[in-house]
Amino acid sequence: MESKQTKNQSNSLFKIILLFNVIALIFCIASQTVNVYRYAIIGAIFELFWLPIMAIIILIPFASIYYWYKDKFKVTSQFFYLLLLYDLLILTFYILT
Template identity: 40%
Template sequence: MSEVNKLKTAKIIFILSILTAIFWCLGQFVDVYYFAVVGAIFEILWLPMIAMLFVLPIFSLVLWAKEKFNPKSLHLYSFLILLATGLFLMLRN
């Protein structure tokens, strides 16, 4: 895999990690069912977001290991964001 493709993959995973974290944090702090349309969108996105919450950390950890555990890698930060999001969701309730 070329360096450009590795960087593009890392950026995509990082952005998806941030979007997943924002989705779950907004779901905890905002009443998404106040407006019916927002609630419907939340319900549609719920299953893909929970799948990403479980799959992306594993995927980013594997890719981080392939990069020989480089501390400057975006895969590390993606993993940490998703780990913090998962812990937040477990400890919030």
């Protein structure tokens, strides 16, 4: 029974981290390709969310590595693929800059 709870907790953590990763990716792409200051309200929203997004970008790899460590560094672990997605986020950010 406990392994099932651990599996469910791991799956929900994966979904949460994946959601934050996708939000950060969309934010980075949008901030590099769209003029966010064209409209005042969009610029205000951008200014409001840039610091939390940067914190997410910094914390995602630590969370992914920690949970990948808990999965004993299996290549089939979901958190390994989150790290690969994070690499895509960083590459996208630097390519667009």
